[in-house]
Amino acid sequence: MTADRGKKSTHLVTGAGGFFASHLVKRLVAEEYSVLAWDVVPWEEASRLHDLPAAQLHYEQIDVGDASSVARHFPTGTDVVWHFAANADIPAGATQTALDVRHGLAPTQQILEAMRKSKGTRLVFPSSSAVYGIEEPHRRSEVDGPFLPVSLYGAAKVGCEALISAYCHCFGLSAVILRFGNLLGGSMRRGILHDFIAKLRENDAELTVLGSGQQRKSYVLVDDCVDASWLLSQHRAGRAGCEVYNVAAGGTLSVLQIAELVTSEMGLVGVPVRPAGDGTSWVGDQPVIDLDITKLLALGWRPRHSPEQAVRVATRRLLEQGGSS
Ligand SMILES: NC(=O)c1ccc[n+]([C@@H]2O[C@H](COP(=O)([O-])OP(=O)(O)OC[C@H]3O[C@@H](n4cnc5c(N)ncnc54)[C@H](O)[C@@H]3O)[C@@H](O)[C@H]2O)c1
Missing domain, CATH: 3.90.25.10 (UDP-galactose 4-epimerase, domain 1)
Structure with a gap:
């Protein structure tokens, strides 16, 4: 995790108190990047981050589904936005049917809108194998459609991917979409x-x-997933448009x-x-x-x-x- 060091890039991480993002934040802080951490929960509940030195992390309680709050607080001059806030509980969407739009799809549009206005920021977005649904063949590479998800979570991720692609195309944004397998840690x-x-x-x-x-x-240890996500964020640096990668251990x-x-x-x-x-x-x-991870392996990454x-x-x-x- 060293490529951006000379420049000391600045990072906004949404959903920072969550499982994956807290691992990412720890790595960014350890590498002395400047990190702004957002989560809907108050600091007292973001316990996964409590062992970090307070001086190295700026934490703000922000609901990324609230358009005015995102517009007001979105930092200018941010190099990378790691937009990891979402409902990540897939079964919950079957009983609370507004959850994945409220905490998944809508926030992604708020973030893209803020990025459109601030320019120069690249997005790293965690999508999911849930976009692939249950159609055969089960082994899927990034280009294999159709995308017919069977969960509201998967549907929201497909919607997020579509919004990211369109915002990149229309407004010259840069993004990488990571279709994670099941994370472990x-x-x-x-x-x-x-x-x-x-x-x-x-x-x-x-x-x-x-x-x-x-x-x-498909599974992957969170440590390896952080490595792959970092590599892919670096790979996209300076390039407009968006690209999709499956991320798993194979x-x-x-x-x-x-x-x-x-x-x-x-x-x-x-x-x-x-x-x-x-x-x-x-x-x-x-x-x-x-998940077929051939495309990721071709970049030299190995779990x-x-x-x-x-x-x-x-x-x-x-x-x-x-x-x-
Ligand atoms: N865990 C996995 O296996 C997996 C697989 C594929 C993709 N992902 C994606 O990775 C991301 C992180 O997943 P995770 O397992 O760490 O989930 P998590 O539930 O541990 O973390 C999500 C965080 O987002 C926050 N959040 C939710 N709604 C918010 C809002 N409106 N505003 C601000 N913060 C909000 C939550 O408080 C939580 O801290 C999610 O986008 C998830 O869909 C996870």
Whole structure:
């Protein structure tokens, strides 16, 4: 993470208190970049950032869905906007149907509008494998359509990507869209590892998994994902227009394979794993997510952790933190 150092670029990170963005903020601060961190939650609740020296981080409680607030506070002279604020809880969209537009699509337009007016800023946007939906073939490269998402979260991400593309084309903005696989790491307060650890802590005589257990997806350790995101943000520097990259560690892991890795990391042997159903895990889930990362690998990036290693490392971190932090 060194290419911009001579210039000491300035960075705005939205959703900074969240899982991914807090890892990114820590890396940017460690490299002595100037970071403005926005999140809708007050500083007291942004606990993932509390171990950072206060002098190195400027934190503001901003709702990026509020157009006037974004317009008023958007900093001039920012080099990179990492727009990571969103609802990231995919199943929640099926019951709270306004969530992904309110916290995903609308904020992205507010940010693009502010960027259009301030000029010179490039955008890094985390999209998702959710844009690909459930159509076959399951293995998808960046150019493989159609994009027919099956969750409101995925629909909002498709909408965000479309807005970013159009703003770049119409107003000369620069952006990179990162279609992340499933992120893994410590301090992730939801998701498959968090769920398995909590269940096994309560009862280690068996583990019930959602769906058939055969669902298989692309994963990546958050550390590797930060590296790839940084590389791609640098790759786009000085170029107008937008480009899309899949970001994952390559290959897939099934729910049953993950169950085995987590029980092994917890020192448990022979725990029977019981599928709760015969299909997917929730309304809007995709049975297979298999991201083709050829385009990213062509830039020379390599994940430092395989999907199996990512599960093991993330499980250990969650266990060290008590599994629920
Ligand atoms: N976690 C994954 O596996 C994954 C995969 C693909 C893409 N992504 C994307 O990466 C980004 C970060 O995901 P995460 O897992 O770290 O989620 P997270 O929920 O931990 O972080 C999201 C942060 O955004 C903030 N936020 C939400 N609405 C906001 C608003 N209106 N204004 C300001 N802040 C707001 C939340 O308070 C939270 O701190 C999201 O855009 C998500 O869609 C995540």
